[in-house]
């Protein structure tokens with residue numbers, strides 16, 4: 237079987253779930269971290285995750301693919317991923333039917349990231365508030381609404397709440 241056919245076969249095998257495609261090669265681990273897939277797998281015992289790395293791709297040369305069986309990645313999480321990897325594509329699969337979701341840079345992000353400023357009220361041990369970042373798209377940074385700390389898009393994977 238041809239390479240492209242082989243890849244298509246792998247992707248189409250999921251009946252229910254999510255396929256994240258066009259991840260830059262060897263960066264699937266970062267996607268996994270942003271989506272907290274290890275935690276998800278502990279909480280939802282019936283999901284399976286398949287990570288394909290260094291797959292040939294027409295547009296990218298090489299790419300990674302993550303398939304998550306029986307789990308739909310939250311669109312807001314897909315949007316956070318696109319801060320780090322603007323080229324990713326997300327396919328949701330229901331009963332074998334694929335629908336594409338094009339992630340887009342969100343205007344605000346609530347609750348999913350930690351503020352890099354340790355003294356921020358959102359990092360308070362007692363009565364912490366929900367984090368809220370506003371996206372400054374031109375500068376490719378997020379700004380904390382409480383303390384104005386800046387977080388570059390590329391640093392987002394290090395600040396995902398666990």
Ligand SMILES: [Zn+2]
Nearest residue numbers: 351356380383
């Ligand atoms: Zn802050």
